[in-house]
Amino acid sequence: MPFNTALTRALGIKIPVVQGGMQWVGYAEMAAAVSNAGGLGLLTALTQPTPEDLRKEIRRCKTMTSKPFGVNLTLLPAMVPPDYPAYARVIIEEGIKIVETAGNSPGPVIKQLKAANIIILHKCTTIRHAQSAVKLGVDFLSIDGFECAGHVGESDITNFILLSKARQTLKVPFIASGGFADGQGLAAALALGAEGINMGTRFMATVEAPIHQNIKQAIVDADEHDTELVLRKWRNTSRLFSNKVAKEAVRIEKADTTGDFGKSGIGAVVSGKRGREVFINGDKDYGVWTAGQVIGLINDVPTCEALLTRIEKEAVETLSKASALYAPESKL
Incomplete structure (x- = not known):
């Protein structure tokens, strides 16, 4: 029996798992594989690089899957x-029905997308920001705990607390x-009140992920200690894979006495250009790239179909075991 949550009902998906909107990873191959597998x-x-290139990628993805898929649109300071607005306009014109938004001052873009009856999932790292997003009319919130890859926010609240607060x-x-x-994590999230989960780093270590095999193997070989937090001094904290470049960034940040980002x-x-090259050339130390603490739970590189089938099975078994732990006393 398929999952029946607010997420699966609204999005028309079988398994309540959303693939994270990952920079340099969220190409058509990745999105179509996850959607075809039921997420x-x-x-x-x-x-x-441009809105018109996004249009081409959306159309390419449509040739790879007939299942629902969406677009991530993250608003970052630059x-x-x-x-x-042009990216949003292309999303609307191409008939996309689901958009994940994130980042700063998303109000105008969310208003533009909602006017086209698009379902909005908005990612937040704090309850305060989530409540602001509710006022903007988002349909779902993606509650992003401190364990996550990339921008972790500045409050250091882990998901066990954050989800219960949500x-x-x-x-x-x-x-x-x-x-x-994994499925145990999905079951735990459902128990805490979530309608599903978002996975980024886990999907990087799949057959279809459009990144070099060496990077997938680096994720498998890593443990939960192999990430670094950088840019804390400038309140733009990011969690990165712990390689030579990330460690150098940490060293520079600790040594800086000016507080001036440019002079430091x-x-x-931490240039993103070199990070993009990592996924192409397979040299895990060439530049910085994001990864979550969840790398300590990743032990293989399956297809997306095999991964989501396994997650579904694990989640169902876990929920069943949990329900069996309580047996009401029989009435005499």
Whole structure:
């Protein structure tokens, strides 16, 4: 029997698992594989250099799957920001029905997308930001715990607390993001009140992930200690895979006495351009790249279909075992 949660009902998916919108990973191959396996695949809008390139990628994805898939649109601070309204316009014109949003000041883009009756999943690292997103009319919240890859926020609240707080305070359904890799995690998230989970790092270590095999193996070989937190001093904290470059970034940050991002020299070290090359050339130490603490739970590189089938089976077995732990006393 398939899962029946608010997420599966709204999105038309079989398994309540959303693929994270990962920069340089969320291409058509990745999104289609996850959707075909019963979850929700996501293209990453800003992985495409222009809105028209995103249009081409959406159309390419449509040739690979007939199942629902969505687009991630993350709004990040930049000296010259991307044309977010143009990306949103392409999403609308191409008939995409599900969008994951994240980042700063998403109100105008969310309003633009909601006017086209698009389902919005908005990612937040704090309850305060989640409550602000509720006022914007989002349909689901993706609650992103401190365990996650990439931008972890500045409050260091792990998912065990964050999800329970979300259950107590939020008025819209939510999914759990950060720290999930298996069916036991899915079952735990459901027990805490979530309607499903979001997985990023776990999907990087799949056959279909469009990254070098060496990087997939690096994830398998790593443990839960193999991440670094950088840019804490500048309140732009990111969790990265612990390689030579990330460790150098940590060293520079600790040694800096000015507090001036430009003068510290750390910007060149954490350049995203070199991180993109890592996924192509397979040298895990060439640049920085994001990974969550969940790397300690990843032990293989399956297909997306095999992974989601396994997660579904594990979750059902875990929920069944949990329900069997309580037996009401028989009435005399």
